[in-house]
Amino acid sequence: MTHYRCGVRTRPALVAATAAALALVLASCTPSDGDDPAPSGSTSSGTPDAQSAPDGFEDYYTQELDWEQCGAGYECTTAEAPVDWGDADSGTIELGLKRLPATGDKQGSLLVNPGGPGASGITFVTDARSVFGQPLQEAFDIVGFDPRGVGESAPVVCLDDADKDAALSEDFSDDQAGIDALEESLKEWADACEENTGDQLAHVDTQSAARDMDMLRSALGDEELNYLGFSYGTQLGATYAGLFPETAGRLVLDGAIDTTLTSDEISAEQAVGFENALRAYVEDCQSGADCPLTGDVDAGMEQIHDLLERAYDDPLPTDSDRDLTQTLMFYGIALPLYSQGNWPLLTEAVDEAVTQGTGSTFLYLADFYNDREPDGSFSTNSSEAFRAINCLDDAGNPDMDFMEEQAAEIEAAAPTMGEFFTYNGLTCWDWPYAAVDQEFDLAAAGAPPIVVVGTTNDPATPYVWAEGLADTLDSGVLVTYDGEGHTAYGSSNSCVSDAVEGYLVDGDVPEDGLTC
Structure with a gap:
């Protein structure tokens, strides 16, 4: 049976951090508070212009920020930001910011984004x-902000917790009845977003x-923007450079999204990415002792596929009052693949299921x-923001013949994980607002060197x-990390760190084509 999903969020540090935190929870460990104070300074690095x-x-542009x-x-x-950058009289929204002031000779601010879209x-x-x-x-005040629609910045609000929980857990069949049910579920979500968020949803x-x-x-008082963006944050950074090449400073884009791709192409290629990462995990698991996956890599992949099908036919019981659906099992498989250090968590999950x-x-x-x-509430609105932002950026191709043909291609290229990346065009089928027109230069002509980091x-x-x-x-200047996992800076090696920090x-x- 097939599920229809629009891909997965690209959330490098946050996904790795939550999985690492879960490892601590499962091991009954307590992380340190990390409360060593840093020197504080409330002055901007210059004057708003x-x-x-x-x-x-x-x-x-000239507002004073009260830190x-x-x-x-x-x-x-x-x-404060305008609701609509095309209409100065459209009203205002508030954007939330947090910074860690520079501990040395400050050069200015470094704006950062962790991915998503929808991550805080x-x-x-x-x-x-x-x-x-x-x-x-x-060297920098490290400044994070919640993009509009996210967290503390005029968040997108949709379903209540119970309905959201049900929507994120639901399985759908691969027949017409399943497609109809999925479309109805997505429409209920979209209608709730429109009702509870209002016009700013556009x-x-x-x-x-x-x-x-x-x-x-x-x-912030900076003449140029210095920026470090991860995952979806690379799309945000590339968009900035395309809109404002004259004020782009030193930009590093790690875990890059190719801005020339459609959302349908992104879903198809993500499916292969997760399939390849899962194969690497299976091979690593089988090379050690006590791996629950027997035989060669192909046999191990087939066993995971069988687990997913089993969860669809008969959701697995858990130590709570909730059963594990196939959709939830997929999320449980996907999350540890973001970081090789979390592969043991996937082995633990597979072993329990087997x-x-x-x-x-x-x-x-x-x-x-x-x-x-644990109480059924959600600590963020990342799922809501993910869909809202993506639907405005690229709504996908809603033609059913196209989706069916692409679904067959995706599942052939990614037999285990592919079904969760099919029928992308349904995601925004009933979205209340059309996708916006592209207004930025994809090439960002006139911008200084932009360092792009990719993991093989x-x-x-x-x-x-x-x-x-x-x-x-x-x-563009390409830096390659030869390894596993989502994004490289902070989770790979000194070669990557030196290249990123040396530029910023x-x-x-860095030398274009540098391989670490």
Whole structure:
């Protein structure tokens, strides 16, 4: 049986962090508080400048940000942005920001984004001391913000917790009745977003978020934007460079999305990315002792496929009052593939399902992926923002003949994971707002060097996307990490760290084609 999904969120550091946190929970360990305070400073690195503002939006560009302490050496504030960057009289929304002030001779601000779309930059910066190297912490105020529609920035609001829980757990058959049921489920979600979010739902696209970033650059007092974006954050950064090449500073885009691809192409290539990552996991598992997957890699992949089919036919019981559906098992498989260090969690989940016939560990992993709390509430609106932003950026091809043909191609290329990436065009079929027109230059002509980092077996943003983005950008410089997992900076080796930090701090452009 087939499920229809629009792909998975690209959330590098956050997914890795939650999976690592889950490992601590399962091991009954307690992480340190990490509350060593950093020096605090509330002054901007310069003066906001109205000259770079679009006509009618000068007040946004020159606003003063009132930073306040918000724990352990961090500072928080809010900034005002227009609802619609095409209409200065459209009203305002608030954007939430958090920063870790520079500990050394400050060069300015470094804006960061962890991915998604839908991941919180505020949460990301809360982990800044463990994510970013000392050279970055010394040289920059590291600033995270929740993009519009996300978290503390005019969030998209849709279903209540119970209905959201049901929607994220539901399985659908591969016949017409299943397609009809899926379409009805997606329409209920879309209708709830429109009712509970209002007109601002039409303005949470990536181009609007990139325009917010330029306004934040000015409000922070920086003449140029220095930026480190991961995963979806690379799309946001490339969009910024295409809109504002004259104020683009040093940009690093890690775990790249190829901005020339359609959402349908992204889903198809993501399916292969996760299939390849799963194969690498199976091979690694079978090379050690006590792997629950027997035989060769093909046999191991078939056993995981059989587990997924079993969960569809008869959801697995867990240690809670919830059963593990096939959809939830998929999330539980996908999450550990973001980081090789979390593969043992996948082995634990597979072993439990094979030997005990239960799915508790898979359910824990799925809940971490979906930000679901034990009480049934959700700690973020990442799922809502993910769909809202993607539907405005590219709604996909809604032609059923096209979707059926592509589904067959995807499942042939990715026999185990592919079915979860099919029928992308249904996701935005009943979305209340049309996708926005592209207004940025894909090549970002005139921008300084933009460093693009790709990992050779990245499941969520396949390496070919990094190659594609680096080729598309006039000033793209490709750095390759030869390894496993989603994104490279902070989770790979000193070669990558030196290349990223050397460029952001000192302006040393890595050799194009550098392989680490």
